[in-house]
Amino acid sequence: MNRRTALKLVTVCTLAAASGLSGGAFAADTIKVGILHSLSGTMAISESALEQTALMTIAEINAQGGVMGKQLEPVVVDPASNWPLFAEKARQLLSKDKVAVVFGCWTSVSRKSVLPVFRELNGLLFYPVQYEGEELEKNVFYTGAAPNQQAIPAVDYLLSKDGGEAKRFVLLGTDYVYPRTTNKILRAYLHTKGIQDADIMEEYTPFGYSDYQTIIAKIKDFSSQGKKTAVVSTINGDSNVPFYKELGNAGLKATDVPVVAFSVGEEELRGVDTKPLVGELAAWNYFMSVKNPENTKFTKMYRDWAKKQKLPNADTAVTNDPMEATYVGIHMWKQAVEKAHSTDVDKVIAAMGGQTFKAPSGFTLEMDPKNHHLHKPVMIGEVKANGQFNVVWKTKEPVKAQPWSPFIAGNDKKKDEPEAN
Amino acid sequence: MNTWMRHLLALLLGCLLSLSAHAALDAKVIRQLVDDDSDQKLAAIAALVQVGTPEAARVLQALSDDALYATDQRVWLKADDKVYDATTGAEINPAPDDVDTVSINNRVRGALDSALSGFKLTAADPAARLAAAQSLQGDVSASMIPALTAALKQETDSKVKPVLEQLLAQANLKNPDVKARLAAVEDLSHSNSPNARGLLLTRIDPANEPDAKVRAAAQSSIAAIDSRLAWISALGSVFSGLSLGSILLLAALGLAITYGVMGVINMAHGELLMVGAYSAYVVQGVFHAHFPGAQDWYLVAAVPVAFCAAAAVGMIMERTVIRWLYGRPLETLLATWGISLVLIQAARALFGAQNVEVSNPSWMSGGLEILPSLTLPWNRVVIIGFALSVLVLMWAIMQKTRLGLFVRAVTQNRAMAGCVGVPTRRIDTLAFGLGAGIAGLGGLALSQIANVGPDMGQGYIVDSFLVVVLGGVGQLAGAVWAALGLGIVTKLLEGWAGAVIAKIIVLAIIIVFIQRRPQGLFAVKGRVVD
Numbered sequence: 001m002n003r004r005t006a007l008k009l010v011t012v013c014t015l016a017a018a019s020g021l022s023g024g025a026f027a028a029d030t031i032k033v034g035i036l037h038s039l040s041g042t043m044a045i046s047e048s049a050l051e052q053t054a055l056m057t058i059a060e061i062n063a064q065g066g067v068m069g070k071q072l073e074p075v076v077v078d079p080a081s082n083w084p085l086f087a088e089k090a091r092q093l094l095s096k097d098k099v100a101v102v103f104g105c106w107t108s109v110s111r112k113s114v115l116p117v118f119r120e121l122n123g124l125l126f127y128p129v130q131y132e133g134e135e136l137e138k139n140v141f142y143t144g145a146a147p148n149q150q151a152i153p154a155v156d157y158l159l160s161k162d163g164g165e166a167k168r169f170v171l172l173g174t175d176y177v178y179p180r181t182t183n184k185i186l187r188a189y190l191h192t193k194g195i196q197d198a199d200i201m202e203e204y205t206p207f208g209y210s211d212y213q214t215i216i217a218k219i220k221d222f223s224s225q226g227k228k229t230a231v232v233s234t235i236n237g238d239s240n241v242p243f244y245k246e247l248g249n250a251g252l253k254a255t256d257v258p259v260v261a262f263s264v265g266e267e268e269l270r271g272v273d274t275k276p277l278v279g280e281l282a283a284w285n286y287f288m289s290v291k292n293p294e295n296t297k298f299t300k301m302y303r304d305w306a307k308k309q310k311l312p313n314a315d316t317a318v319t320n321d322p323m324e325a326t327y328v329g330i331h332m333w334k335q336a337v338e339k340a341h342s343t344d345v346d347k348v349i350a351a352m353g354g355q356t357f358k359a360p361s362g363f364t365l366e367m368d369p370k371n372h373h374l375h376k377p378v379m380i381g382e383v384k385a386n387g388q389f390n391v392v393w394k395t396k397e398p399v400k401a402q403p404w405s406p407f408i409a410g411n412d413k414k415k416d417e418p419e420a421n
Numbered sequence: 422m423n424t425w426m427r428h429l430l431a432l433l434l435g436c437l438l439s440l441s442a443h444a445a446l447d448a449k450v451i452r453q454l455v456d457d458d459s460d461q462k463l464a465a466i467a468a469l470v471q472v473g474t475p476e477a478a479r480v481l482q483a484l485s486d487d488a489l490y491a492t493d494q495r496v497w498l499k500a501d502d503k504v505y506d507a508t509t510g511a512e513i514n515p516a517p518d519d520v521d522t523v524s525i526n527n528r529v530r531g532a533l534d535s536a537l538s539g540f541k542l543t544a545a546d547p548a549a550r551l552a553a554a555q556s557l558q559g560d561v562s563a564s565m566i567p568a569l570t571a572a573l574k575q576e577t578d579s580k581v582k583p584v585l586e587q588l589l590a591q592a593n594l595k596n597p598d599v600k601a602r603l604a605a606v607e608d609l610s611h612s613n614s615p616n617a618r619g620l621l622l623t624r625i626d627p628a629n630e631p632d633a634k635v636r637a638a639a640q641s642s643i644a645a646i647d648s649r650l651a652w653i654s655a656l657g658s659v660f661s662g663l664s665l666g667s668i669l670l671l672a673a674l675g676l677a678i679t680y681g682v683m684g685v686i687n688m689a690h691g692e693l694l695m696v697g698a699y700s701a702y703v704v705q706g707v708f709h710a711h712f713p714g715a716q717d718w719y720l721v722a723a724v725p726v727a728f729c730a731a732a733a734v735g736m737i738m739e740r741t742v743i744r745w746l747y748g749r750p751l752e753t754l755l756a757t758w759g760i761s762l763v764l765i766q767a768a769r770a771l772f773g774a775q776n777v778e779v780s781n782p783s784w785m786s787g788g789l790e791i792l793p794s795l796t797l798p799w800n801r802v803v804i805i806g807f808a809l810s811v812l813v814l815m816w817a818i819m820q821k822t823r824l825g826l827f828v829r830a831v832t833q834n835r836a837m838a839g840c841v842g843v844p845t846r847r848i849d850t851l852a853f854g855l856g857a858g859i860a861g862l863g864g865l866a867l868s869q870i871a872n873v874g875p876d877m878g879q880g881y882i883v884d885s886f887l888v889v890v891l892g893g894v895g896q897l898a899g900a901v902w903a904a905l906g907l908g909i910v911t912k913l914l915e916g917w918a919g920a921v922i923a924k925i926i927v928l929a930i931i932i933v934f935i936q937r938r939p940q941g942l943f944a945v946k947g948r949v950v951d
Contacts, residue, residue, distance in 0.1 A: 039774045039775075040769065040774035040775075040874075040875065040876065041876055042876075044774050044775045044776065044874070045775060045776050045872075048774070048775050078774075161459070161528065162459050162526050162527075162528050163527070163528075164527055164528060164531075175921050203919055203920070204919060204920065204921050205920040205921065206920060206921055206924060208880055209920060210870065210871035210872065211661075211665055211668075211870075213661035213664065213665075213798075213801070213912075214658070214661055214912055214915040214916050214920075215915075215920070217654065217657050217658070217661065217916075218916065220615065220794065221615070221654060223615070223619075224615030224616070224618050224619050224650075224794070225619065225622065226618070226619040226620070226621075226622030226623055227619075238776055238872045238874070241776070241872055242870060242871055242872065245781065245800075245870070246798065248786070248787075249781075249786060249787055249788050249796075249798035249799065249800060249801075250788060250796050250798055251787070251788055251790065251796045254527055254530075255527055255530050255531040255534060258527055270778065273780065273781065273786060276786075276787070278530075279526075279527045279530055281527075312772075312773050312775065312777070313778070382526060382527065384487065385487065390524045392524070392526040393526075
């Protein structure tokens with residue numbers, strides 16, 4: 001090392017130390033990445049795994065040399081399943097920590113709370129969970145499913161011969177925007193399939209609700225009217241555990257009244273005795289049981305990660321759909337940054353369109369050049385006695401997302417790409 | 422024919438049967454069973470049912486158990502830890518290591534269940550026959566009439582017989598013979614099964630049922646079933662109301678002592694419940710690690726642990742903080758609220774922010790099927806019983822023991838009690854510990870039906886105060902009535918208006934009630950009034 005380089009090094013070190021001391025934005029060789037997931041409260045059951053997936057993916061990218069030669073530095077905050085706190089924490093990530101991108105949110109209400117912040121500060125959010133659609137934001141990339149990539153195909157399956165040719169539907173959900181909007185879309189869709197309002201029952205429960213006896217009795221009663229009945233569940237968070245416990249104990253079997261869930265994956269079923277639940281359904285774009293080399297790598301990486309981090313129950317660690325979407329999202333962002341040669345939000349947004357990634361689902365996913373949603377395959381899985389899902393139906397090709405559902409009046413006039421703000 | 426001749430004949434017949442059991446199954450059918458198309462699978466299942474040998478039953482059972490495997494070359498199955506070739510029935514040794522399960526969907530599973538139940542209708546064990554017959558409810562076709570008639574002829578068990586008769590009636594609903602249909606429709610009026618009702622409904626539709634007499638009979642059978650089902654569903658609502666009430670009671674009983682009797686506004690009450698619930702989790706872990714054989718009984722061992730852990734936390738709270746604040750309700754409120762936050766964070770630090778898994782022991786899983794339309798889940802039944810026993814225990818302590826006497830004395834007149842030699846300070850600690858310990862027991866029960874996490878207490882604190890205030894502060898009996906009343910009212914409202922609206926209505930009712938009758942259901946006696 002000659003004197004000049006040594007001097008340079010000292011200067012860089014001093015500068016870095018000074019910037020560290022002043023708490024400023026300038027960091028010489030890392031890119032800050034925000035992680036905004038509830039690590040406590042009712043949503044922690046689902047979101048903690050996403051935080052871990054994000055950390056794992058960042059570690060993977062760093063081990064391979066980082067992004068444009070820079071290491072990623074995760075900044076983790078815990079909005080504690082508290083929707084206003086999501087907005088506060090998002091603001092902190094964007095204006096104080098100056099992160100280049102944020103990966104986070106699960107419930108639609110949390111996403112809706114942070115949207116104004118991302119718009120105002122021109123931040124970039126990757127949202128990894130299926131949602132009700134009816135939204136298209138310049139600052140958000142949606143790596144989970146829109147209704148036509150999950151809810152509609154699931155109902156189609158229930159109407160099909162293999163799904164039991166259901167004639168009556170119970171739409172059961174937690175009381176907030178995602179279940180309400182999804183059920184509105186589904187009701188309109190069922191009408192087009194000739195199912196009358198008299199054959200649709202809609203029920204909501206508060207967040208964190210845990211006493212499902214009455215509702216299950218109602219479902220039993222509703223299903224005894226001589227028509228094959230199916231339940232569509234948009235119950236979210238840890239309410240699912242008491243719901244499935246009660247369902248199993250009440251002896252309502254999947255062969256009689258199948259339940260298809262949009263928010264229950266491998267993670268939520270841990271801690272539930274799945275033997276009485278064999279045959280219950282879930283609709284996702286990925287299941288852990290899918291067999292292909294990418295998924296073998298992904299599931300192994302997560303199991304190793306869980307062991308290394310000593311996560312609770314690391315020996316039974318599972319992967320699920322939103323975890324896959326998180327993984328895909330971070331990798332796509334990396335590709336876009338490298339394409340744009342910059343972490344500048346507008347440049348990255350421009351570079352995101354058309355990005356492709358070979359995902360653990362076994363398909364090559366593409367970010368739609370216009371509408372900020374991924375093209376995703378749709379799969380229906382049945383719960384097995386070991387808590388895993390057996391894929392009983394899937395699309396041959398990834399499906400393009402329709403963020404504006406055609407089953408909601410007035411949506412036909414909306415543009416299929418975000419407008420600049 | 423004399424007896425030994427008959428024996429010989431039976432023996433010969435047995436040999437013949439066992440010989441035929443070892444005959445190979447049709448390889449084409451077995452291959453069809455592996456086909457990805459459900460229709461093909463269903464056809465193969467029907468073919469195997471026709472074959473009817475134990476060998477065929479074993480293949481179907483394996484398919485149902487996810488224990489049928491296939492490669493392009495062969496199909497084999499696992500049964501009793503051994504591996505057999507599915508077609509020939511011969512044991513394969515060593516087991517193939519290429520494992521690719523033949524998967525089934527609900528449609529196939531349903532058909533498979535019926536097929537297997539058909540096989541089991543003639544099982545030796547009456548319980549197995551009953552289970553098989555019950556699982557066929559609402560799912561029988563006319564093609565099963567001969568099998569059901571044969572099974573009914575052999576049936577001697579008084580429990581299985583009526584179920585089989587009902588099944589036969591259900592199957593006869595699709596009998597081409599009008600007389601048989603009419604008889605079936607009339608038979609089914611005695612059924613309590615919602616499935617039977619569903620099947621009858623198809624008979625009142627002229628599109629399905631050409632005969633007007635049968636339609637009329639079906640109409641009146643449905644009316645008969647409906648009037649009974651209405652009773653059963655009312656019973657069901659009362660049961661779920663009682664069960665919710667018992668949970669509210671368990672959550673509130675501890676508070677009935679600390680707030681009701683001692684007048685301490687204990688905002689950390691929910692966290693004492695949490696301590697009890699985490700005790701269950703810890704004991705479960707200890708059993709898992711050290712006594713895996715007795716895993717099912719961890720909950721029993723957790724009862725004293727939950728009580729002691731919560732009581733210890735309560736007594737420490739009382740000694741360190743609350744003791745200095747008696748008679749200053751607002752300050753206690755703030756101080757205990759602070760304690761609750763400390764306890765939540767402590768749980769987070771010890772066990773992590775996520776919910777932990779507390780499993781139902783196997784004897785608390787499943788339900789008690791009283792009628793086909795009324796199943797009482799075991800965990801709820803056990804919790805109602807547990808709530809009752811905790812209530813009796815608490816009543817006994819308060820009414821029959823020296824400690825109870827002292828607590829009541831201190832509550833009514835502290836100075837006088839002190840004068841006659843009651844160690845008032847120590848009684849305060851013990852009473853608070855008792856209340857906390859009972860909260861711990863409540864938390865233990867809650868761990869069996871709801872989620873266990875650091876924030877779980879927050880969900881119960883409001884309900885607990887509602888019960889105690891509604892019942893009348895200082896009144897044990899009041900808490901019992903308030904809890905059961907709230908439980909039943911909530912459940913009736915939920916059945917009618919849904920969970921979200923029910924919650925709002927219940928809170929509105931409580932507000933109006935408290936305005937009209939601030940002293941609660943029962944009049945106040947205790948330190949608060951002084």
